[in-house]
């Protein structure tokens with residue numbers, strides 16, 4: 001048993017190191033052209049922005065949207081420009097009309113807009129769109145459109161809304177590297193959009209941003225345990241709350257986690273509980289070995305165990321032991337603000353408030369965690385209904401429409417990974433919000449949720465869009481069944497099942 005386990009571990013190590021270096025080199029080379037092309041696309045809108053006075057920054061209510069807005073707002077502030085931020089759950093005709101009513105000199109859309117270019121232009125809005133969602137096919141052109149898809153890069157994995165905004169912010173800088181410190185926010189946004197999950201590390205144009213951030217001294221990155229809470233959670237809690245990978249015999253069982261750590265010889269704490277960052281290298285390595293051994297004994301697949309280790313991102317300018325020091329914890333903190341109607345709190349944190357807004361965000365984070373736990377419990381109780389090519393659960397009023405997508409993604413641990421999962425929830429306005437999540441394996445087999453969701457919603461008088469691996473839609477309440485059937489058929493076609 002031990003011999004087999006050691007073989008697998010050493011093979012995994014070698015594979016990872018060569019594999020990782022190869023990906024790294026290949027990514028930088030392959031994406032250098034696309035990176036430069038996008039930087040070029042940012043030059044003229046940056047000059048246009050610098051000429052205007054009354055600016056509005058419109059963004060999306062999630063971690064990537066907040067960091068995108070914060071990057072642009074900081075860049076504007078540094079050039080002494082006045083701006084007004086506005087946040088939306090989704091861009092539709094009503095929200096575009098609300099923005100148009102403000103009569104701004106220029107509107108900068110970040111982390112949204114690419115799916116609504118036609119409507120933005122029809123409203124006569126002078127607009128710069130810096131987004132990474134799949135652009136809708138349309139003839140209209142705003143003042144400028146910056147999007148990784150336009151240079152052949154994948155917006156779901158290779159550059160986030162905040163990454164795109166960061167490239168624009170660099171062109172807004174007074175001196176060439178004056179805004180390079182904002183790379184750390186761009187990485188928080190990319191991690192918030194789970195762009196590091198497909199390959200266990202950020203890829204594509206994102207790697208250029210990592211390079212810039214590390215040269216600016218604000219970011220460090222390297223391989224480490226990928227469990228959530230490295231900076232802030234006691235180690236036994238980090239294990240107890242582990243969802244990805246789910247650790248049989250540990251996840252969800254505090255007593256078992258404490259006993260396990262004692263067995264491995266890890267001291268739990270003195271005056272305070274020890275966190276992952278408090279462990280020395282030797283302790284970290286024996287703990288990882290013990291988790292792998294336990295996982296293998298419990299039949300956890302290599303693919304799942306490989307997800308235990310990956311690249312993690314540390315924000316060097318932030319205080320150790322806080323959520324802000326780790327890109328993944330930072331992004332969850334931000335989701336806990338904007339997804340509950342407190343985008344202003346998240347934006348202030350991103351723009352440097354470590355006082356009132358930060359403690360407010362930490363309070364909101366506690367509630368957000370509880371909501372996610374309750375959401376997952378509900379899915380476990382209600383179950384997930386399979387169709388031919390998709391599976392779904394309907395949360396009704398029990399899960400907020402703004403976090404139902406996060407719950408859908410987390411539900412994969414108890415769902416069939418061979419088809420995408422859709423989650424339905426009622427919105428405050430009485431419409432139905434649908435969030436869809438897939439896996440990278442499904443994307444490789446042809447899945448494009450953005451296309452399936454937007455085309456199906458359009459047929460029924462709703463709107464939808466997003467990325468191949470994660471998308472959303474809002475539809476009329478009486479269209480639920482018809483919508484599910486349309487998406488089921490569309491996904492079936494994409495995966496060539498019919």
Ligand code: C5P
Pocket residue numbers: 060090115133404405406434435436463464465466467470471472473474
């Ligand atoms: O809301 P949710 O997290 O499910 O959204 C998943 C992705 O789909 C996000 O990137 C979001 O911006 C996008 N989306 C969209 N149009 C909608 C709803 C969601 O582009 N109507």
Ligand code: ZN
Pocket residue numbers: 064065111132160161162193
């Ligand atoms: Zn985004």
